[in-house]
Amino acid sequence: MDERIIKHARILVDHSTKVKAGDMVLISYSDHGLDLVKAIYALASERGASPIIQQTPTEALRSLYDLTPEIYLSRLPVHELSTYTASDVIIAIKGEENLRAMRSLDKKRLSLRAQATKPIKDVYLKKRWVVTQVPTPAYAQEAEMSMHEYEDFVFNAVLRDWRVDENKLRAVEKLMEKTDEVRITGKDTDLTFSIKGRKTISDFGEHNVPWGEAFTAPVEDSANGEIYFDLPSVRYGDEARDIRLKFSKGEIVDYKASKGEDLLKAMIETDEGSHRLGEFGIGTNDNITKFTRNILFDEKMAGTIHLAIGFAYPDCHGKNQSAIHWDMIKTMKPGEVLFDGRLVMKDGVFTFMEEGKKR
Amino acid sequence: MDERIIKHARILVDHSTKVKAGDMVLISYSDHGLDLVKAIYALASERGASPIIQQTPTEALRSLYDLTPEIYLSRLPVHELSTYTASDVIIAIKGEENLRAMRSLDKKRLSLRAQATKPIKDVYLKKRWVVTQVPTPAYAQEAEMSMHEYEDFVFNAVLRDWRVDENKLRAVEKLMEKTDEVRITGKDTDLTFSIKGRKTISDFGEHNVPWGEAFTAPVEDSANGEIYFDLPSVRYGDEARDIRLKFSKGEIVDYKASKGEDLLKAMIETDEGSHRLGEFGIGTNDNITKFTRNILFDEKMAGTIHLAIGFAYPDCHGKNQSAIHWDMIKTMKPGEVLFDGRLVMKDGVFTFMEEGKKR
Numbered sequence: 001m002d003e004r005i006i007k008h009a010r011i012l013v014d015h016s017t018k019v020k021a022g023d024m025v026l027i028s029y030s031d032h033g034l035d036l037v038k039a040i041y042a043l044a045s046e047r048g049a050s051p052i053i054q055q056t057p058t059e060a061l062r063s064l065y066d067l068t069p070e071i072y073l074s075r076l077p078v079h080e081l082s083t084y085t086a087s088d089v090i091i092a093i094k095g096e097e098n099l100r101a102m103r104s105l106d107k108k109r110l111s112l113r114a115q116a117t118k119p120i121k122d123v124y125l126k127k128r129w130v131v132t133q134v135p136t137p138a139y140a141q142e143a144e145m146s147m148h149e150y151e152d153f154v155f156n157a158v159l160r161d162w163r164v165d166e167n168k169l170r171a172v173e174k175l176m177e178k179t180d181e182v183r184i185t186g187k188d189t190d191l192t193f194s195i196k197g198r199k200t201i202s203d204f205g206e207h208n209v210p211w212g213e214a215f216t217a218p219v220e221d222s223a224n225g226e227i228y229f230d231l232p233s234v235r236y237g238d239e240a241r242d243i244r245l246k247f248s249k250g251e252i253v254d255y256k257a258s259k260g261e262d263l264l265k266a267m268i269e270t271d272e273g274s275h276r277l278g279e280f281g282i283g284t285n286d287n288i289t290k291f292t293r294n295i296l297f298d299e300k301m302a303g304t305i306h307l308a309i310g311f312a313y314p315d316c317h318g319k320n321q322s323a324i325h326w327d328m329i330k331t332m333k334p335g336e337v338l339f340d341g342r343l344v345m346k347d348g349v350f351t352f353m354e355e356g357k358k359r
Numbered sequence: 360m361d362e363r364i365i366k367h368a369r370i371l372v373d374h375s376t377k378v379k380a381g382d383m384v385l386i387s388y389s390d391h392g393l394d395l396v397k398a399i400y401a402l403a404s405e406r407g408a409s410p411i412i413q414q415t416p417t418e419a420l421r422s423l424y425d426l427t428p429e430i431y432l433s434r435l436p437v438h439e440l441s442t443y444t445a446s447d448v449i450i451a452i453k454g455e456e457n458l459r460a461m462r463s464l465d466k467k468r469l470s471l472r473a474q475a476t477k478p479i480k481d482v483y484l485k486k487r488w489v490v491t492q493v494p495t496p497a498y499a500q501e502a503e504m505s506m507h508e509y510e511d512f513v514f515n516a517v518l519r520d521w522r523v524d525e526n527k528l529r530a531v532e533k534l535m536e537k538t539d540e541v542r543i544t545g546k547d548t549d550l551t552f553s554i555k556g557r558k559t560i561s562d563f564g565e566h567n568v569p570w571g572e573a574f575t576a577p578v579e580d581s582a583n584g585e586i587y588f589d590l591p592s593v594r595y596g597d598e599a600r601d602i603r604l605k606f607s608k609g610e611i612v613d614y615k616a617s618k619g620e621d622l623l624k625a626m627i628e629t630d631e632g633s634h635r636l637g638e639f640g641i642g643t644n645d646n647i648t649k650f651t652r653n654i655l656f657d658e659k660m661a662g663t664i665h666l667a668i669g670f671a672y673p674d675c676h677g678k679n680q681s682a683i684h685w686d687m688i689k690t691m692k693p694g695e696v697l698f699d700g701r702l703v704m705k706d707g708v709f710t711f712m713e714e715g716k717k718r
Contacts, residue, residue: 021428022431024436034416038416045427048427050436050437052438052439053413053414054412057396060401063400063401066404067401068404071407072408072409075381075409077383077409078445079383079385079411079442080409080411080442081445082442082445083438086442
């Protein structure tokens with residue numbers, strides 16, 4: 001087994017979820033990643049925990065969506081809920097063999113199922129949980145890399161010292177918690193919004209591996225101005241490029257994209273909440289140097305910020321409700337981020353940390 | 360996908376467990392068999408049931424046995440129990456990649472775990488459950504066949520009309536339920552025992568796929584005489600050949616084997632109950648024509664009988680208790696089976712059915 005897989009497992013078991021003797025551990029995966037699953041299983045056993053494995057193959061899930069009669073599609077799978085309820089730790093591994101398996105799926109059936117299984121997600125979020133990723137040919141293809149290159153990319157992003165990110169993220173978090181107004185400037189961009197009274201959450205491997213993000217929920221009616229996103233936003237294999245949004249009193253009043261404007265329109269017009277911001281985040285992971293069309297990695301890229309439209313995390317004291325939560329990422333080279341008028345990031349570099357060093 | 364896999368799935372879902380709308384279905388497997396798992400998953404979805412998949416890779420299980428500290432090894436995995444409790448249907452697929460993975464395992468740890476997980480087994484047996492098998496290179500090797508030959512062997516045994524076996528088994532069952540004394544004769548063999556008041560169970564695909572067996576529990580103190588088993592008995596890759604047992608008042612008073620007598624001794628000397636019979640069964644599956652060192656198939660071979668020492672099924676009104684249940688199979692060519700003095704099987708053929716046809 002690749003030594004890096006053992007190290008990956010150690011991070012998930014010992015750092016992310018802090019598995020201890022007596023813990024009931026649920027490992028979930030889809031297609032690829034069995035080596036990581038086995039490494040976690042062995043490590044959890046060694047710690048005195050009880051591991052079990054739940055697998056949901058991508059194409060099996062697709063068959064469930066396609067074939068289940070509608071009234072049963074909206075029925076809660078109580079055996080699955082029971083498994084989650086009785087678990088202390090959940091380690092979820094993303095490793096799909098096909099990233100377009102749900103592309104032609106009836107979106108109504110997808111949302112019906114999401115509603116039916118919401119109690120499982122609610123229970124899940126109350127546990128010690130972490131989401132991670134294994135390299136697969138499908139993700140390598142999406143990233144336009146060879147499998148070998150992609151493996152290096154993933155392990156490079158994942159196997160780093162989380163203490164480095166913790167220091168950086170704690171500093172950003174501290175600053176954000178004191179901040180009322182955020183201003184973002186750059187190419188075709190001058191946007192302000194408030195994060196007053198909102199909680200900032202830092203993730204240095206607790207819930208996401210790779211990690212490297214501080215995020216919060218903007219005040220719902222506060223966004224004003226315009227912003228240009230140079231990186232594409234992806235949904236079920238569709239993408240929108242060069243998204244431009246214009247806000248007034250928190251609401252999107254104009255939007256366009258050079259490609260996929262129909263997708264952008266569909267996302268924004270989903271419901272009331274999808275017209276407003278649900279998240280503002282800053283990436284800090286220096287080892288993620290390429291955009292790979294995978295939000296788990298892209299949003300953590302050092303030197304980027306991201307905004308999401310739609311659902312806001314209640315943990316951040318966000319109030320926005322929506323059926324969607326769609327991230328848009330912006331490289332901050334060139335660009336500036338100002339907190340209450342103070343320059344904190346210039347051209348992708350945290351200037352306030354440089355100031356700290358000078359003192 | 361091999362069309363035979365779809366047919367196999369249909370038998371499990373529609374015949375064995377009769378999956379219906381609203382059922383919570385648990386599919387369990389170890390290493391091989393993902394195609395069958397997916398076919399069952401799709402079929403269950405189509406029926407309006409909710410399928411989930413639990414995987415326990417052979418080598419992962421071995422790591423659990425090896426690495427878990429003893430006090431935690433004997434702790435019940437409550438999340439696993441919860442899954443089983445909340446399920447209506449359990450479809451278990453045997454498909455290990457390595458049949459010797461547990462060979463060098465500390466047997467004390469194995470039995471400790473078996474005790475700890477007994478509540479799961481108890482719940483399992485109260486559900487609509489079935490055990491089946493997929494072809495794997497390890498099983499092909501054990502059967503001394505190529506993978507291609509072994510696939511044909513498995514599908515031939517599995518994909519047959521269960522109504523044929525039902526007719527045959529119902530007739531055997533009816534006869535056995537009226538029988539007080541069973542006598543088995545053949546090479547170095549003249550054994551009698553009572554099955555008075557015991558229930559006979561026929562399996563034509565309800566719990567085992569392949570199927571083809573009628574079995575009951577002999578009266579514990581009734582066996583007298585001797586028997587020779589021409590087929591080997593296997594345990595964790597060890598085997599005993601040419602087993603000869605001598606009974607008096609139900610108890611084994613003498614035993615020998617041409618190979619593996621130490622294994623035979625260890626099995627018989629396990630506990631009080633392992634000195635007595637726990638099962639008497641007759642095989643009826645005409646499509647199983649080869650001994651493959653796999654009890655799920657071997658015990659169903661048409662023209663064979665089998666006896667097990669140890670644990671007796673309470674469903675047969677058996678009372679014998681033991682930590683083991685070890686099957687021994689005997690080809691009845693040449694040989695005779697007599698029920699209350701009446702010849703019912705001669706040289707592997709049911710004579711009573713021939714009589715029935717003549718009338």
